[in-house]
Amino acid sequence: MEVSFYFFSIIIISAALRWLPHFIAPHGVGVDHWFWKAYIEEHREKRQFPPSLPQFLLDSHQWYPPVFPMLMERIPKSLFDKNSHFMAIAIDLLRLALLMVAAYLLGGQVNSLIGAGMVYALTPVLISYNVQLNPRGLGALFLDIIVLLLVWLLWHEGMFWGWILVGLVSGLLLLTHKMSTQLFWFLSIVSGLWLQDWRLLMLVPVSIVSALILSKGFYLNVLKAHWDIVSFWNRNWPWLTVHPVRESPVYATPENKTTTKFFKPGLAGLVHRLQYLVGLNPWGWVVFIASLWMYGGDPMHTNLTNEDGWMVQWLGLILLFTLMTTFIPFMRCLGQGYLYNYNAAFPAGLLVAMIWGGLKHDIVVEYLLYGTVLFCILGIGFYLWKLKGSKTLKVDSDMNDALSYLKSLPNGAVMCFPLHWSDVAAYKTQKPVLWGAHGYGFKLVEAVWPRILKPISEIVKQHQIRYLLTYEGYLPENFLKELQIGSLVSFENYRLYILD
Numbered sequence: 001m002e003v004s005f006y007f008f009s010i011i012i013i014s015a016a017l018r019w020l021p022h023f024i025a026p027h028g029v030g031v032d033h034w035f036w037k038a039y040i041e042e043h044r045e046k047r048q049f050p051p052s053l054p055q056f057l058l059d060s061h062q063w064y065p066p067v068f069p070m071l072m073e074r075i076p077k078s079l080f081d082k083n084s085h086f087m088a089i090a091i092d093l094l095r096l097a098l099l100m101v102a103a104y105l106l107g108g109q110v111n112s113l114i115g116a117g118m119v120y121a122l123t124p125v126l127i128s129y130n131v132q133l134n135p136r137g138l139g140a141l142f143l144d145i146i147v148l149l150l151v152w153l154l155w156h157e158g159m160f161w162g163w164i165l166v167g168l169v170s171g172l173l174l175l176t177h178k179m180s181t182q183l184f185w186f187l188s189i190v191s192g193l194w195l196q197d198w199r200l201l202m203l204v205p206v207s208i209v210s211a212l213i214l215s216k217g218f219y220l221n222v223l224k225a226h227w228d229i230v231s232f233w234n235r236n237w238p239w240l241t242v243h244p245v246r247e248s249p250v251y252a253t254p255e256n257k258t259t260t261k262f263f264k265p266g267l268a269g270l271v272h273r274l275q276y277l278v279g280l281n282p283w284g285w286v287v288f289i290a291s292l293w294m295y296g297g298d299p300m301h302t303n304l305t306n307e308d309g310w311m312v313q314w315l316g317l318i319l320l321f322t323l324m325t326t327f328i329p330f331m332r333c334l335g336q337g338y339l340y341n342y343n344a345a346f347p348a349g350l351l352v353a354m355i356w357g358g359l360k361h362d363i364v365v366e367y368l369l370y371g372t373v374l375f376c377i378l379g380i381g382f383y384l385w386k387l388k389g390s391k392t393l394k395v396d397s398d399m400n401d402a403l404s405y406l407k408s409l410p411n412g413a414v415m416c417f418p419l420h421w422s423d424v425a426a427y428k429t430q431k432p433v434l435w436g437a438h439g440y441g442f443k444l445v446e447a448v449w450p451r452i453l454k455p456i457s458e459i460v461k462q463h464q465i466r467y468l469l470t471y472e473g474y475l476p477e478n479f480l481k482e483l484q485i486g487s488l489v490s491f492e493n494y495r496l497y498i499l500d
Contacts, residue, residue: 003110007100010117014096017121017380018089021131024387025394028085030132031420034427035438037084037133039064040072050439055426057413057463058436058444063225066218067176068135088130091137095144096120099346102148103353106307112353119287119349122376125280125341128383136342139177143184144346145169151310154197163199170203171210175219178226179335181207183343186321191313225440232442234333238263239450244419245479248452253478262336273326276338279379284344286372287351288315290365294355308354315347391471391493392418402469402491403428409498412466415459417474419449425469434463457482460499468497 021029028034039062042051050062072080072087080087096117103116120126130137146169153162174181185204192200211219233240242261245251264272278285291312318340326337356369387393395403406414407429415434416422422435436445447454456479459465468483472493486500 003104003113006110006114006117007097010100010114010121011093011096014117014121015089015093018092018127018130019086020384021127021387021394022085024384025131025396027397027400028395028424029387029393030085030134031423032134033085033132034423036069036072036135038423038427040069040080040084040133043069044073044077053438055430055432056422056436056438057432057434058441058448059438060436060441060444061221061225062439063221064439065135065175065177065222066215067172068138071138072133084133085131088132088134088137091141092126092130095137095141095346098141098144098148099349103350106350107353111356115356116349116353118373119283119352120345122373122380123281123283123345123348124376124379124383125339126345127380128280129339129342135177136180136339139173139180140343140346142169142173142176143180143343146173146184147187147314147347150200151307154195154310166203167206167210168214170207171214174207174211175215175222178222178229179339180343181226182334183318183321183340187314187317190317194313221440228440228442230333232333232446233335234330236446236450237329237332240332240336242450244449244452245417245475247450250452250455251476251479253476263332273338277322277326277341280338281341281344281348282372282375282379283348283352284315284319284341286368287348288312288319290368291315291351291355293364294362308351311347311351311354315344315351318344318347392420395424398492398494400428402489402494402496405489405491406431406467406469406496409467413463414467414469415448415463415465417468417470421469431467434459434465455482457484466499468495468499470495470497 038053038055039051042053043049046052050064050066053059053062072084075087099120100113100117104110104113106112107116146166149162149166149169153159153166170184173184184207188200188203192198192203208219211222215222238261239247240262247261262273262276263269291308322337322340322344324337325331325334325340352369356365391399403425406425411431413432413434414422414425414429416425419435422433425431426433426435434448436442437449448459452459460483472495483497484500485497487498489496489498
């Protein structure tokens, strides 16, 4: 009874925290949500796989890993239409439930369940990222299941069927999320070399074969698209998060340069990156340090087990991969490194369950953990405050009015600045947009993102752009002067330019 009470109480607390962004932004929040909604609805209606989404002018093929949208498509239409923005939260809560069950089984005490659950509930990245439809949560869930199975299998010989299950789930992982795939392969290779276990090394080719069988060969297209995005960011990582116009070689001037890029040089850039690395998931770093502190003592005294050591290795390798993809230039093409903090929440929670919940800690560890609770609460509060005032992280009522008006206008292609508005514009206006960067065809988008590399007049003529949606002050004057503007409609700070 006591276990059930704490289990469901933590689930409810977590759900409430993850609902708060939607309370602040009732018209919609999250960059990826609208693309996935369009993908799922198109596939449900046309029964064509992969679906064709011609509204994205700069996409070639929708060669995304298919498991997540196929799963969402099986949800009843009426339920999905009304609650699509809660689906990522539901997957996240399922992952939380798995964590608490595993924590209780491994730790054997209700303290273990509470400790793991509260770590996960208060991880900032799990609140800020799960505001939208996205496959990251499902990919992370599959990876968690794989590692938990390995924890069991490596200390229980002869369970051949367990390795078959690992192979099956690893195939599902590859068919769900590309960054999770990269992390899984990294964990398998490094752990295999570290433990000198050929079975872990074999997980890479086995997962590929499994994905090919499960997808009837479609995974070859996913691999091609995976290489496409990695190659794109290998060329363009220095301009991650830059302003596409103000940092453009065509339009940049000393007066309109910005400092928004993620990989800024010098001490300021280092501090900026560390803020993301630590702020999105303080638990990962603090729990790893606390675990090393505990291992520095007498192992016989602290009763640390092989399972404890595996959890420390699991968390440590995720943090290592996070650092490598952030600070090693040639690895920056593997995604925004700080987002691997998403995967670190699960092993961090398990370590808290096994060390703190298992009463193996000392007063230093206790102070570290309590301090992290406060830090996470402040981080969540900062995110919600930032979301409330943002024009780029959400759709507010004025932007919703602008999109409704744009929908009523004659058909024509739309370009948006910021560019990530393009997905919501395509969905809500049913008009083609100057955007892509989804499944396959990243070379097509390179002329406009992450920096504009051609004069905007050429781009407008090539794609027959008729509308420009932006907000006041975002675009410099030298850019706007090049456009042939017929009329301008304003919605508070939002600007809709109708081009001649």
